[in-house]
Structures are given as C-alpha cells and as structure tokens.
Amino acid sequence: MKSKDELGQDFLDLSAEGADIAIGLLTESELLQDIPVAGLVYKFGKTLSSIPDVMFLHKVGRFLKTVNEKTTENQRIAFAEELKKDKEKRDKLYSAIFLRIDKFDDITKSDLFAKIFACFVTNKIRKEEFTALSSALNLATLEDIKTFSKTYWEDRNNFFKNPYSSSNKDYGSLLSTHLVTLALDRNDKRLGEGLVSITFHNINFVITQLGCLYAYISEDFETYFSFMNDLEISYPINAEKVYIFDTPSSNEELRVKVQEKFPLNR
Structure with missing residues (x-):
C-alpha cells in the first residue's frame, strides 16, 4: 500500500x-x-x-x-x-x-x-452586485446555493407573479447571503361580532433582487435580465428597482429553455 x-x-x-x-x-x-x-x-x-x-x-x-x-x-x-x-x-x-x-x-x-x-x-451587473454575489458564494455551501437555484426555477409560481415573491421553502441557511430575506405579514381577525380582534403574524422567506440575479446567472439565463438606466429608474412604476427581469410567462424563448432544463415531469 x-x-x-x-x-x-x-x-x-x-x-x-x-x-x-x-x-x-x-x-x-x-x-x-x-x-x-x-x-x-x-x-x-x-x-x-x-x-x-x-x-x-x-x-x-x-x-x-x-x-x-x-x-x-x-x-x-x-x-x-x-x-x-x-x-x-x-x-x-x-x-x-x-x-x-x-x-x-x-x-x-x-x-x-x-x-x-x-x-x-x-x-450586465454593477460592481455592488458583483461583490454581493461573490460574498454569497463564500457564505453558502455549494449544496444550498444549487438547491436555491433549482427550487427557484422549478417553482412555477415564480413565473406568474413578482420575481421577488414570498416562498414557502425553508431558506434559513441562506439568510446571511442576502439571496433571501424575511418578511412579516400582518393578518387581523375579529373573533365574532363585537369581540376583540386578534392580530396574527406570518413570517415568509422572500427572494431578493440579488437572489433573482443569482438564479438567472447560475443557470446561464443572464441574457434575460438587464440593468436599468437612470431614465428607466426615474419612472414611478420602477421605484427602487435596479434590474428588469424577463420571466417564462412573458418570454417564450426563456419558457422553453427553462422547461428543457427543469422539466415538470421527470
């Protein structure tokens, strides 16, 4: 030996x-x-x-x-x-x-x-996002970030609503990467007529813009997002947004590529 x-x-x-x-x-x-x-x-x-x-x-x-x-x-x-x-x-x-x-x-x-x-x-991205995404790689395990990207594209709910949507997945291990964050939802319920109302709070994982960037870049879909210029950002509808994302529900080419890479029935 x-x-x-x-x-x-x-x-x-x-x-x-x-x-x-x-x-x-x-x-x-x-x-x-x-x-x-x-x-x-x-x-x-x-x-x-x-x-x-x-x-x-x-x-x-x-x-x-x-x-x-x-x-x-x-x-x-x-x-x-x-x-x-x-x-x-x-x-x-x-x-x-x-x-x-x-x-x-x-x-x-x-x-x-x-x-x-x-x-x-x-x-395609600014230095700020390059630095943040680079740090995320160091902070997360390879298994966690691969699971995040795979789940992002396999969750068809993301395709029909805001890309920074709430998720019922457990991304607790990725909170330090800023690919996801936490959101607190308030739900007021009244127990019977004239009775005191009770407030419930739900905590959800929310995919951040940085998380969206990672999901697109890691799977080679970077051609389907773009950096917004100052003129585009100035419109009220784009307030606080920096990137524009195509989604499979709005871009047929992307829909086909996502379906090929992440088929629903496997």
Whole structure:
C-alpha cells in the first residue's frame, strides 16, 4: 500500500496537465495583462509542491476558462483597458478575485464565480452586485446555493407573479447571503361580532433582487435580465428597482429553455 506522501505525489503528477492548462490561461488572458498578482500566481504555479497548491491553480484555471466562454475577446480587452485607468482599483479587484477563489470550499464554485464575473465584465451587473454575489458564494455551501437555484426555477409560481415573491421553502441557511430575506405579514381577525380582534403574524422567506440575479446567472439565463438606466429608474412604476427581469410567462424563448432544463415531469 502506498504511503500518504506517495499518494500525494501521484495526485500532483496526475494534476500536472491541468496545472499547465491553468498556467497557459493565466499567461494568455486579456483580462490579466500587466496584473502583478497574476504574475505571482504564474510563478507559484511553476513550483507546485502540495495538493492545496494544485487545487488553487485548478480553481483559477476553471475560473478563467469559464470567463472566456462567457465573454468575447473584445469584451475582455475593453474591460482590461478600462481598469488600466486606475491601477490601485485594478490591483485591488484582482487581488480580491484570487483571494475569493483560494477560499472556495468546492472547486465548482469557481465556475459559478466566473459566471458572475463575466456578467460584471459585460456590464450586465454593477460592481455592488458583483461583490454581493461573490460574498454569497463564500457564505453558502455549494449544496444550498444549487438547491436555491433549482427550487427557484422549478417553482412555477415564480413565473406568474413578482420575481421577488414570498416562498414557502425553508431558506434559513441562506439568510446571511442576502439571496433571501424575511418578511412579516400582518393578518387581523375579529373573533365574532363585537369581540376583540386578534392580530396574527406570518413570517415568509422572500427572494431578493440579488437572489433573482443569482438564479438567472447560475443557470446561464443572464441574457434575460438587464440593468436599468437612470431614465428607466426615474419612472414611478420602477421605484427602487435596479434590474428588469424577463420571466417564462412573458418570454417564450426563456419558457422553453427553462422547461428543457427543469422539466415538470421527470
């Protein structure tokens, strides 16, 4: 039987190809040109010496691969050029990105993080939502956020009412992520004519706008929401709203895609 050290070395050897791919993506990425932290990761990748080192580089590689799939070369170049105008802001952003990737407790989170970052690169979401969604990934377990997204799209009630609707699902473990929040409903009942009324309160989980964004982005439906401009926000009907969401009840193309990905009868 092989020793723990020998098994570890086998893992490192088997992961060499994946590490080389990650290093290649790092050096070729339009987003990371002239970024000091990227150079550090590149040098770090060349001296892999432990399983955590390998896992980190694999997470970085998956992140970059997904970003490349979700964005065009021109979009990545435009984003990088814009960041060059403020070196401190640029370095801080990418340092935060690598730190988040390093903290992920599951390699799959790198893919979800990349989808969120791609929406930021393509101006689908603001920096505030990018930061909040990134934090949500760190705060939640992979199982919880996958269940949230799956439940969101399988609950057909969400399709025919406000996307920030109350839900009878238990999302208690996700409250810290701000994908959901709590709402207190008041219900006054009078017990017989002339008798005193009694007030009942129901506590519901409410899907927030951030939760809607995550549900759309994580399932690759990001083309069906848009960021509202100042003129659109100024209309009273859009008060306090920042994003406009298509729903399967209003967009036939989205309805078909949701039905294909989350069929009712399985």
